[in-house]
Amino acid sequence: DSGVTQTPKHLITATGQRVTLRCSPRSGDLSVYWYQQSLDQGLQFLIQYYNGEERAKGNILERFSAQQFPDLHSELNLSSLELGDSALYFCASSYSRAGVGTDTQYFGPGTRLTVL
């Protein structure tokens, strides 16, 4: 158990809908990262927040957005869902921001999103 929690574990929805995925980082961690894992694209970095502020941005679609709240939990919002958005979504957390010391990311168990 990494200490990172994600809810829900599974999510099934229809095309065009909007969903919210939630992540709680390990106690004391200030950074939260979101990744998407699909069969054809592998593990893709979406976005990172550090202490409430966006810190890094990867291959995140404009239909997707995220935020980190004052209690440091994070939410990933996916809207206008398409079939191709079906994937595993992982959250990770680390103590520091990118590039500072040994910034090891610890991953949660993931949310499996199925878009029908």
Added chain:
Amino acid sequence: LAKTTQPISMDSYEGQEVNITCSHNNIATNDYITWYQQFPSQGPRFIIQGYKTKVTNEVASLFIPADRKSSTLSLPRVSLSDTAVYYCLVGASFTSGTYKYIFGTGTRLKVLA
């Protein structure tokens, strides 16, 4: 932006040493290299991390040559439970003040009895 490539799959027998290489030929100066293990439908699990030369912990060793364009994860005496997919992750790459994280393509290790 760093690109990372790994062999698609490897087979090994129990008790053997396994070496998995990741190529990151455009790694930035500040990037760390981290290796993860992933079982089906689970999150990646941290194995080891390094910046240069050699790092060893209780489960693996990580070798990074001087040019840092590749890294090798070494798993001593693998067992059946080590059957999993192994990923390298290149740490932050600085582009116009922003950070990126690039996972390798993943190596599917199968350990045979």
